[in-house]
Amino acid sequence: MQYIHAVSLVVPEYDAAIAFYCGQLGWQLAEDVDQGRKRWVRILPPGAQQGSLILARAEGAAQEAVIGNQFGGRVGLFLATDDFARDHAAMLAKGVIFEEEPRHEPYGTVAVWRDPFGNRWDLIQFA
Incomplete structure (x- = not known):
């Protein structure tokens, strides 16, 4: 393994x-x-x-x-969750900056956010 x-x-x-x-x-x-x-x-x-x-x-x-640019400006880190709505709301309440509103894709619910250093992340709940 x-x-x-x-x-x-x-x-x-x-x-x-x-x-x-x-x-x-x-x-x-x-x-x-x-x-x-x-x-x-x-x-x-x-x-x-x-x-x-x-x-x-x-x-x-x-x-x-x-x-903040380790992935050439792309999302390079993916934070998976079992409850998108819960974690999205909690992150917003803690001051996390999301670049977009949550969107629904064939693979799940996702929104891009940045850490304070400029790294782009997906918060994602897989379908």
Whole structure:
């Protein structure tokens, strides 16, 4: 068996990213290990058992340049939910910016949102 354990997300600072994802959105801080010049920071959405994000602090101009554009302007991250209406309303109440109204597609209900660093996400409930 294989599965994707985690995906790195380049962010400007660890604590700002933790404050947004874990503080504002209520994600779980699974690991925060000091490694000297960097930290191993792994977070999970509420209720998730796998499929985590590694928050990676940008080091140097090349990495700083990709913050918010790691996917070339496309949606590159997909947050699946079992209740779109509940989570959409909760995210709006927490100040999350959605780029569009929810739409119904053959594969499910979806809306694009951005984190404070510019990364584009889909909130999606699969059909």
